Amino acid sequence: MRKYIILLIIIVFAVSIMYAGVGCKTTATTETTLAVTETTAAVTETAAETTAAELGVKPPTEKVTLNVTCWTFRGSTGALKEETDAAMAKFKEKYPTIDIKMTMPAYADQDALLSTGLMGGQGPDVWINECGGAINGLVKYIDYTLPLDSFCIQEWGPNWKDMVAKEALAPIYWGTGGTESTIALPDYIEIMGDSGFYNKTYFDKFGLTPPKTWDELVSVGEVLKKNNIEPIAFGASGQGDKRALWEYMALDFAGPKVFDAINGKANFTDPEFIATTEEFKGFFDNGLFGKDPFTGVLYMDKITEYYQGKFAMNFMGSWELGVAEGPTDYGKKDKNMEWRIWDLPDWNGDGKTYGALLAPAQVWCINKDISEERQRAAFIFIKECVYGIFATVQANHPSWMAFTDVPRDLSKSGLTEQGLKDVEFFSNSLKNAAGYSGMKYTELDDALNKGLAAVAVGEMTAQKAMEELQAASESLERTY
Amino acid sequence: MEENHKMSRLRFKVNTGYIFILPAIILFIVLILYPIIYNINLSFYQWNGASIHKIFIGFENYITLIKDNVIAICLKNSLLYILIELPLNIILAFIFAYLISQIANVYRRISSLIRTIIFLPSIIPPAFIGIIFRRILEGQNGYLNNTLRSIGLGSLAINWIGNYKIAIYTVLLVHVWWLVGYAVVIYLSAMQTIPKEYYESAEIDGANRFRQVIHITIPYLNFTHFTLIILGTITSLTTFPLIYTLTVGGPANSTEFLTTYLYSRAFAFGKAGYSATIALLILVCALIITIIQLRLYRSRMII
Numbered sequence: 001m002r003k004y005i006i007l008l009i010i011i012v013f014a015v016s017i018m019y020a021g022v023g024c025k026t027t028a029t030t031e032t033t034l035a036v037t038e039t040t041a042a043v044t045e046t047a048a049e050t051t052a053a054e055l056g057v058k059p060p061t062e063k064v065t066l067n068v069t070c071w072t073f074r075g076s077t078g079a080l081k082e083e084t085d086a087a088m089a090k091f092k093e094k095y096p097t098i099d100i101k102m103t104m105p106a107y108a109d110q111d112a113l114l115s116t117g118l119m120g121g122q123g124p125d126v127w128i129n130e131c132g133g134a135i136n137g138l139v140k141y142i143d144y145t146l147p148l149d150s151f152c153i154q155e156w157g158p159n160w161k162d163m164v165a166k167e168a169l170a171p172i173y174w175g176t177g178g179t180e181s182t183i184a185l186p187d188y189i190e191i192m193g194d195s196g197f198y199n200k201t202y203f204d205k206f207g208l209t210p211p212k213t214w215d216e217l218v219s220v221g222e223v224l225k226k227n228n229i230e231p232i233a234f235g236a237s238g239q240g241d242k243r244a245l246w247e248y249m250a251l252d253f254a255g256p257k258v259f260d261a262i263n264g265k266a267n268f269t270d271p272e273f274i275a276t277t278e279e280f281k282g283f284f285d286n287g288l289f290g291k292d293p294f295t296g297v298l299y300m301d302k303i304t305e306y307y308q309g310k311f312a313m314n315f316m317g318s319w320e321l322g323v324a325e326g327p328t329d330y331g332k333k334d335k336n337m338e339w340r341i342w343d344l345p346d347w348n349g350d351g352k353t354y355g356a357l358l359a360p361a362q363v364w365c366i367n368k369d370i371s372e373e374r375q376r377a378a379f380i381f382i383k384e385c386v387y388g389i390f391a392t393v394q395a396n397h398p399s400w401m402a403f404t405d406v407p408r409d410l411s412k413s414g415l416t417e418q419g420l421k422d423v424e425f426f427s428n429s430l431k432n433a434a435g436y437s438g439m440k441y442t443e444l445d446d447a448l449n450k451g452l453a454a455v456a457v458g459e460m461t462a463q464k465a466m467e468e469l470q471a472a473s474e475s476l477e478r479t480y
Numbered sequence: 481m482e483e484n485h486k487m488s489r490l491r492f493k494v495n496t497g498y499i500f501i502l503p504a505i506i507l508f509i510v511l512i513l514y515p516i517i518y519n520i521n522l523s524f525y526q527w528n529g530a531s532i533h534k535i536f537i538g539f540e541n542y543i544t545l546i547k548d549n550v551i552a553i554c555l556k557n558s559l560l561y562i563l564i565e566l567p568l569n570i571i572l573a574f575i576f577a578y579l580i581s582q583i584a585n586v587y588r589r590i591s592s593l594i595r596t597i598i599f600l601p602s603i604i605p606p607a608f609i610g611i612i613f614r615r616i617l618e619g620q621n622g623y624l625n626n627t628l629r630s631i632g633l634g635s636l637a638i639n640w641i642g643n644y645k646i647a648i649y650t651v652l653l654v655h656v657w658w659l660v661g662y663a664v665v666i667y668l669s670a671m672q673t674i675p676k677e678y679y680e681s682a683e684i685d686g687a688n689r690f691r692q693v694i695h696i697t698i699p700y701l702n703f704t705h706f707t708l709i710i711l712g713t714i715t716s717l718t719t720f721p722l723i724y725t726l727t728v729g730g731p732a733n734s735t736e737f738l739t740t741y742l743y744s745r746a747f748a749f750g751k752a753g754y755s756a757t758i759a760l761l762i763l764v765c766a767l768i769i770t771i772i773q774l775r776l777y778r779s780r781m782i783i
Binding site for chain 1: 513644
């Protein structure tokens with residue numbers, strides 16, 4: 001009897017600790033929405049009051065050391081590092097009261113650091129995050145993130161959003177309950193969906209031209225396979241890799257309808273999406289991805305092999321131009337090879353194209369639980385990252401910044417003459433963007449990836465995969 | 481009065497005993513009981529793992545768990561682990577242990593060397609094993625397939641971890657390689673407790689080596705077999721690092737286990753509430769296995 005009493009006391013004690021301790025609040029997301037709405041109202045008032053003469057966020061008067069967490073900052077080697085260091089020196093000269101203490105964890109470790117730090121009240125002042133298809137990373141920390149609208153208006157005026165590619169800004173608002181509060185600023189953006197890269201050395205060797213139609217792609221693939229070169233680098237064990245390719249193709253088959261379907265205004269079971277999925281399966285049926293598209297190897301490992309000459313084509317986007325022509329962190333490139341832009345095929349052969357997809361590769365966030373002085377210092381730092389000293393460093397190598405008129409000097413980019421011409425390709429893609437990249441909702445992302453994996457290995461038909469995706473879409477509560 | 485004095489001394493001894501076990505109780509509450517109860521509570525919420533807000537959703541996570549076909553795949557893979565990896569591991573470990581014990585009678589140093597070599601994989605962190613074997617078994621350019629092709633056996637160069645039909649069996653074999661050494665050491669220790677007189681008597685009675693193994697060694701080690709079976713069964717539910725680094729649960733979820741699935745839901749999808757539900761499922765399965773073990777042990781079916 002005594003044993004049972006003691007056991008009961010222990011359980012009651014444990015339950016009491018739990019209820020006294022972490023998170024049994026049942027407050028719904030309406031609280032966050034209300035807080036963000038109040039901020040938006042304050043922002044509107046600030047916008048009305050700001051005049052040109054008052055533009056510019058003032059740096060702190062006393063010394064502030066900002067804690068910045070990011071898995072990468074511009075470049076770790078070579079010319080990009082030198083320019084980054086020079087830019088940092090310029091920053092310190094311009095803002096003597098702001099010191100930057102940068103912590104650069106490995107990409108895979110950043111989330112754990114942020115999660116434990118922010119929840120424990122010891123988070124960084126500024127951090128970098130992913131966005132677009134990896135919207136979870138941004139939405140997860142929304143409760144800790146400072147809305148930046150008032151700072152943006154103070155710095156650039158009420159029409160500051162006109163300075164930013166709108167498709168790059170859209171994903172930032174996904175997790176804010178539709179309030180359009182700017183919880184992060186986009187850094188450089190990825191332009192993709194209408195291009196890939198191909199190994200020019202192989203194509204010249206085997207007398208091939210970059211395929212412009214599906215049939216040409218299959219023929220090129222046959223020639224490459226006969227010569228023991230795998231056609232396309234595609235490692236799809238990562239979550240977003242299958243979805244990204246499907247998305248590019250869906251845009252070609254369905255046009256802007258793909259965004260309607262994501263937003264619940266069209267059905268994924270419509271013929272265009274089923275046709276997209278069947279074409280997606282065609283890659284595997286025709287052996288275009290080699291023998292093992294779904295190994296445990298991640299996409300980036302495949303890209304490393306691509307640069308070593310084991311594959312002939314890939315689906316990477318604008319960020320690849322500098323890599324194709326210059327050094328890479330993906331491992332050793334084969335120095336005897338050349339890579340060029342591949343204008344992706346017209347997948348459904350109807351002669352229509354819809355442009356590229358944009359995604360902010362990285363966004364900058366500020367911790368809302370820091371003092372007002374630190375918030376100003378933090379904003380000044382990220383302002384220089386997206387539209388100032390550090391932005392130019394990124395733009396020079398070359399990247400496309402979300403703030404579209406960041407000045408650029410490509411003389412130090414290491415690009416060849418052809419490469420400099422290729423810059424125009426992506427600049428035009430940016431102007432003709434069709435929309436944002438990435439499934440807004442993780443439930444859709446999950447259903448699509450599962451379905452595509454099953455379709456690729458023949459365990460599910462394209463029709464069934466789209467039915468599952470449509471079921472996921474219908475079960476969603478779309479709050480943004 | 482003497483009776484009262486005795487009772488109060490007894491009460492003092494008992495109360496002092498509780499004080500001595502108090503630190504262990506506190507550790508148990510903080511490190512085991514509290515996380516379990518917190519996890520049960522979390523399974524009724526929708527939470528992304530970082531937000532300060534949680535949304536109570538009742539049994540929705542449990543309904544999702546029942547409808548989730550990947551959970552069925554995970555349970556199937558755990559069953560395959562019990563039906564394939566476990567017997568293979570135990571049989572191989574027994575054979576190795578027996579051979580080593582026989583060699584040790586004559587060549588002590590050689591048997592020590594063999595034992596060390598067999599045991600080495602067990603001390604390598606499983607995450608490293610996953611990374612190493614991924615390089616070895618990769619279909620296109622893995623070391624194994626490159627070697628097979630270079631010696632004219634290209635037809636055997638299959639897609640070990642990329643083919644969704646065979647990837648799970650590859651994973652199980654890698655587990656055997658990793659864990660067989662651990663079982664060998666356990667068997668070796670147990671074999672040393674078998675009285676030599678049993679073998680001598682059997683030899684006198686005309687039993688050959690094979691019959692001695694069947695009628696003496698194997699039955700005597702019943703408890704060891706049973707312990708390894710239980711440990712292996714628990715491992716089938718809790719294994720994670722090796723699988724995650726080897727196949728990430730792919731291709732097409734074919735090597736997904738409850739632990740890898742829990743991890744992806746929690747950290748890639750921000751569904752901490754659903755992950756808590758999966759964790760509960762693991763706990764319940766492990767509890768059932770443990771209860772069965774205790775019942776069997778108490779019924780003296782295992783000596």
